[in-house]
Amino acid sequence: MRIDIVSIFPDYLAPLRLSLPGKAIDRGILELGVHDLRSWTRDVHRSVDDTPYGGGPGMVMRPDVWGECLDDVCPDDALLVVPTPAGVPFTQATAEEFSTESHLVFACGRYEGIDQRVFDDAARRVRVREVSIGDFVLIGGEVAVMAMIEATVRLIPGVLGNNESHEQDSFSDGILEGPAYTRPQQWRGLSVPPVLLSGDHARIAAWRHEQGLARTEALRPDLLAGPTVSAGPDHTA
Numbered sequence: 679m680r681i682d683i684v685s686i687f688p689d690y691l692a693p694l695r696l697s698l699p700g701k702a703i704d705r706g707i708l709e710l711g712v713h714d715l716r717s718w719t720r721d722v723h724r725s726v727d728d729t730p731y732g733g734g735p736g737m738v739m740r741p742d743v744w745g746e747c748l749d750d751v752c753p754d755d756a757l758l759v760v761p762t763p764a765g766v767p768f769t770q771a772t773a774e775e776f777s778t779e780s781h782l783v784f785a786c787g788r789y790e791g792i793d794q795r796v797f798d799d800a801a802r803r804v805r806v807r808e809v810s811i812g813d814f815v816l817i818g819g820e821v822a823v824m825a826m827i828e829a830t831v832r833l834i835p836g837v838l839g840n841n842e843s844h845e846q847d848s849f850s851d852g853i854l855e856g857p858a859y860t861r862p863q864q865w866r867g868l869s870v871p872p873v874l875l876s877g878d879h880a881r882i883a884a885w886r887h888e889q890g891l892a893r894t895e896a897l898r899p900d901l902l903a904g905p906t907v908s909a910g911p912d913h914t915a
């Protein structure tokens with residue numbers, strides 16, 4: 679898989695080269711390109727924003743600079759992912775869909791977002807997904823992109839080590855994971871649930887499922903209400 683990211687703060691994405699994505703890069707499973715949007719500016723001030731038509735607070739990112747950048751960075755077979763508060767929810771299903779792509783391009787906006795015509799124009803030749811990572815407003819797209827990349831890259835075969843796996847992920851089977859424990863068996867007067875010491879793998883699996891179900895009912899009853907909308911193949915934003 680190749681991932682390209684465009685941002686006016688490329689250094690913000692440096693942590694992606696640590697830990698998991700970094701290991702995937704070192705092992706040749708992932709290629710990562712980070713691009714400074716200002717490289718596509720043509721004015722002496724290297725301007726990337728302007729005042730919004732129709733008035734309102736803040737600034738909007740210019741279509742001309744973004745358009746020329748995506749012409750260079752985003753080929754027709756790539757999936758263009760645009761983080762925004764006004765997007766389709768990014769879920770584990772979205773991460774699974776993204777993990778099967780050969781080329782992802784992430785456009786990190788700032789200010790009040792990017793001129794909509796950038797995505798309308800891009801949609802003429804590439805698949806575009808406008809995606810939200812949650813119902814809260816960030817200052818820009820970089821943090822959202824890092825979260826989406828981590829959730830996506832860990833699903834690529836060979837990225838997680840033998841001791842880690844995503845088959846039992848929260849959300850992958852629609853319910854939350856139950857509690858986890860490790861040594862010591864007694865800690866500050868608290869014990870590990872005896873079933874986990876029993877060696878009876880069927881009982882342990884059943885207990886973990888019950889715990890996950892109870893946690894889901896208590897904290898996320900919405901997950902038990904049935905299928906939700908998310909940014910996937912049938913939801914073009």
Ligand SMILES: COc1cccc(Cn2ccc3ccc(-c4cc(N)[nH]n4)cc32)c1
Pocket residue numbers: 761762763764786787788789790791792809810811812813814815816817818819820822
């Ligand atoms: C576009 O509409 C906006 C309205 C008010 C502020 C901002 C700030 N902003 C700029 C670019 C950008 C990219 C992503 C996000 C974002 C995503 C999620 N889930 N929360 N916040 C926020 C972003 C944008």
